[in-house]
Amino acid sequence: MQVEPQTFDRVLSSMCTEPHPDARTAAERFLATNPGDPGTYPTVTELEEEAVSMLGEIAGLDSPAGYVASGGTEANIQAVRIARDRFESRTSNRVGDHTPNRNERSTPNVVMPESGHFSFQKAANVLGVELRIVPTDDDHRADLEAVRHSVDDRTALVVGVAGTTEYGRVDPIPELGEIARSVDALFHVDAAWGGFVLPFTDYEWNFSHAPVDTMAIDPHKMGQAAVPAGGLLAREETLLDELAIDTPYLESTSQATLTGTRSGAGVASAVAAMEALWPGGYQRQYARSQHNADWLADALVARGFEVVEPTLPLVAADVPVSTFDSLRREGWRISRTATGEMRIVCMPHVTRSMLEAFVADLDRLQCR
Numbered sequence: 001m002q003v004e005p006q007t008f009d010r011v012l013s014s015m016c017t018e019p020h021p022d023a024r025t026a027a028e029r030f031l032a033t034n035p036g037d038p039g040t041y042p043t044v045t046e047l048e049e050e051a052v053s054m055l056g057e058i059a060g061l062d063s064p065a066g067y068v069a070s071g072g073t074e075a076n077i078q079a080v081r082i083a084r085d086r087f088e089s090r091t092s093n094r095v096g097d098h099t100p101n102r103n104e105r106s107t108p109n110v111v112m113p114e115s116g117h118f119s120f121q122k123a124a125n126v127l128g129v130e131l132r133i134v135p136t137d138d139d140h141r142a143d144l145e146a147v148r149h150s151v152d153d154r155t156a157l158v159v160g161v162a163g164t165t166e167y168g169r170v171d172p173i174p175e176l177g178e179i180a181r182s183v184d185a186l187f188h189v190d191a192a193w194g195g196f197v198l199p200f201t202d203y204e205w206n207f208s209h210a211p212v213d214t215m216a217i218d219p220h221k222m223g224q225a226a227v228p229a230g231g232l233l234a235r236e237e238t239l240l241d242e243l244a245i246d247t248p249y250l251e252s253t254s255q256a257t258l259t260g261t262r263s264g265a266g267v268a269s270a271v272a273a274m275e276a277l278w279p280g281g282y283q284r285q286y287a288r289s290q291h292n293a294d295w296l297a298d299a300l301v302a303r304g305f306e307v308v309e310p311t312l313p314l315v316a317a318d319v320p321v322s323t324f325d326s327l328r329r330e331g332w333r334i335s336r337t338a339t340g341e342m343r344i345v346c347m348p349h350v351t352r353s354m355l356e357a358f359v360a361d362l363d364r365l366q367c368r
């Protein structure tokens with residue numbers, strides 16, 4: 001069967017992009033390797049160490065622990081798992097014990113702004129923790145007072161988002177870290193999308209700005225690696241120990257990942273992309289993407305739409321549903337926020353000429 005893969009020329013809603021050419025080549029070369037079995041595939045294991053070290057550099061962490069995950073979802077689930085198990089050992093309370101006698105009051109909780117990604121819902125379901133979702137403020141950032149009111153002595157994890165999925169907002173990371181510390185909880189930053197653009201902004205978002213324990217930072221989003229290449233970083237190796245499972249039939253002795261067999265393509269392509277682009281290439285790409293987002297926001301405002309200011313390269317605007325639907329019928333891959341705004345993510349494949357063509361279609365369809 002010959003099916004052409006989808007092209008990116010009308011894709012405006014994805015948080016993934018076309019891989020850098022070096023990343024594509026590396027992915028192909030390492031397609032048949034499995035970093036889940038380091039004893040058998042030592043070369044890709046060495047590459048993974050390099051990937052973690054480079055991710056650490058990007059995220060302001062000198063001696064990082066972590067691994068290349070399947071994506072932000074896995075990294076977030078694992079962060080919740082680390083926090084839950086740490087809470088469990090801290091309180092000597094077996095959370096995994098689902099017997100009817102289990103004391104309800106002992107359930108640990110995770111406190112997250114409503115802007116948090118839905119992967120945390122999956123984490124809460126799978127891991128049996130309570131997810132406390134707190135409101136965001138008028139600028140779509142975590143409301144600190146609401147977070148303060150939601151944490152207690154059963155809080156295992158506080159989550160902050162550095163580059164939210166719907167509006168590209170960065171939560172007040174240092175303040176959230178302090179709140180987490182005040183109740184002896186861990187602090188996780190979800191920079192799955194924002195991690196490769198934030199180093200070029202003034203935001204305080206990473207390990208060097210705040211008491212961050214774990215972070216999701218995905219090479220397969222703004223990092224321009226091939227899918228699947230997510231990143232989980234931890235401040236210390238001991239945090240990953242919470243995840244380690246014995247692996248009797250493999251030559252290595254334990255595994256911290258959620259998946260077993262996983263593609264070496266993601267690992268190799270992450271290293272290739274970061275070697276090619278960090279830091280200059282990413283910096284130039286960020287500048288291009290941000291200019292595009294600003295240009296699109298201005299174009300939409302000029303046409304009378306209400307626009308959420310793009311503080312990172314992501315534009316959300318109140319466009320009527322009928323216009324949105326017409327644009328989709330024209331082949332534009334656009335999506336909506338939970339409250340109905342059209343959202344456009346200015347990923348590396350989104351060029352100015354694509355956006356000009358999009359706005360021209362918008363004008364034409366609005367006139368009908």
Ligand code: PLP
Pocket residue numbers: 015070071072073074076117119161163164165190191192193216218230
């Ligand atoms: N976190 C954030 C902030 C995201 O925007 C996304 C996806 O867009 C995820 C996590 C989940 O990442 P993935 O789809 O790679 O699992």
